[in-house]
Amino acid sequence: MITGTGVTKTYRQRGGMLAGRDVPALRGIDFAVPRGGAVSFIGESGCGKTTLGRIVAGLETYDSGEIVIDGTPMSPLSPKRRQPFFRRIQLIHQDPYSALNPTRTIQQTLTAPLELRARHTKRPGSWVDDRAEELLSLVGIDPGYVLGRYPHQLSGGMRQRVVIARALTVDPEMLVADESVSMIDVSMRLSILALLRDLRERLDIGLLFITHDIATARYIGDDSELYVLYRGQVVERGPTETVISAPVHPYTQSLLSATPVLHGLERPGEERVVPTEALDERQGDSGCLFARRCPFRTDRCDGERPSLVHGLDVSHEHACYHPRPRGVIPVEAVA
């Protein structure tokens, strides 16, 4: 179980237009990913979702708040003592093309971490090759086909499976998948999503799923939770299907409205919300962060920033003074 409470992170800009200014990437995020559970973070570029993933994977520090891994808070620990905890959390990158060393065969890629592991756990050398084959079978590829090959000889989908197999060499408790299917061809995207869902079920691995494509969040398991991030703040969260089918925050509604409609197969929702365009993000930090783009803003929104509260359904939270369900998602067209 991995939990975060009030996690904040601020970047200080060194050069460019924002020089010397503090850019808050995360403004106090609370979340929990249970063992074998799945949590999706969605939002646009700059919302802080990648920073969050890197913090959870131990690749980035946080300014305040706390990350707790299996009951142990991380900030009191020295970086060295944190390491074994963060090793339980493995990051899967967006780009399977650059995540693998092009000069190594898949066998070399997998055996390097496995040999280390064998030494630590005093396993025989023969275990390494067996385990490599086992992991490849687990991620759905034929070891005989890929072991001797180089990354460039594999398709994007296969490469992403190899990356996942490599992450599994250290027996992680959780995978952080940051846009892990964005670069995969559509015809194979679902199979990677199904693999992630499968790993949750079969190995009880938790999943922190980071994406800009909300629809993919529906495919990592029907027990998943969805968090909508906007400028470093969670503006809505709840069970994935609830947030997608009955969103109440105008930002969530804007994102869902912006998802292309598959005309012929679907027809658009009747209450699509169109926000005004992103303005200069250096301003407007008081009040609701979305207020200046929000078509439903009132004076109250400019004054004080709303915090997460729940409505009738306690599992569904939002940070908005004027929450209202709107029919924004496409409806299946009846043929």
Added chain:
Amino acid sequence: MTIDLKGYGDDASTATLARAPGVRVRDLTVVYRTPLGELPALGGVSLTIEPGTITGIVGESGSGKSTLALSLLNAVQPPGRIASGSVEIDGLGDVVGLAGEELRRARGRHLGYVFQAAQNSLNPLKTVGKQVLDLGRSHGVADPRALLREARALLERMGLDGGRVLDSHQHQLSGGMRQRVGIMLALVLNAHLVILDEPTTALDMITQSTILRIVREVHQERGLTTLMVTHDIGVAAEVTDHLAVMYGGRVVEHGPTMRVLGAPSHPYTQGLIRAIPRLSGDPSEARALPGRPPTLGTLPVGGCVFRERCPERMAVCETVDPPRVTHGERTVACHAVEQAHDRAETAGYGPHRLDTANHRTGREELT
């Protein structure tokens, strides 16, 4: 061959061109030289684009969609080359036969091209306005002021502060603004055939949605023929009225978007649509397409390029490349579809599958 340049007065904003041109691609084969010999990226593509339509060319990586888009400009770069076939554009003739100065003039004047990731296609050292003037100079526009006026009007039409953008360098503009600058540069010389290559890749969802709306509106207002190349069927579905689905260097299906998506004919299109993660429908009914898209090296020689992933594979698919067959507005290249169609016709049920599902043809009914 001469290019018809009449209508270009000294004022670009008043220049009038022939109406939206139609495009006829015939048996276009483009090969790339590789260590394994010359391999076909496009294997005899034929595609007819009606004037005034906005057509999505969709396909996965390696399907040949970008090669097709470049061929329309006769801009395939070595190690690739157009081996055979023709690309006939109304008012221009066969662009495969154009070269040198003629070709350069045709691009920009007749053909507007909006590059993928517009941030990489702008000159970082010059303001947008200077780049507009460069464009005007290289195409012999006599009145640069009028050209700038037109550029500003276009930018303002797309919801930007035209004056400010013309005075800006690319680093001062957001991704969505740069993409609009890209569209403006494609249109400012009054091209009536516009090709957009992955116009929204790397843009945020909300920005993407804005750009797509602009593409559609500008297409209608200016009377363009628009081609949009994309790997994202959703993006194509959102704006286009026609869809050409590519696979392994072939156009396997082409028809009105509503009907291609609502009642896909080709087994690849059917499988692809079932595989799209989407917001509507039951996620448990979605299925990935087995196998993987072919690459230049793994493309089967002879027979149907899709057969290895096809649930309807038959003996004939191994040896015979399925011909394009047109029924009404729809064109499909598949043996199974054709046989089913023939059977239905003989049985007197009328065209099977191609026409049984929904008959909606206009988008208006649904929006």
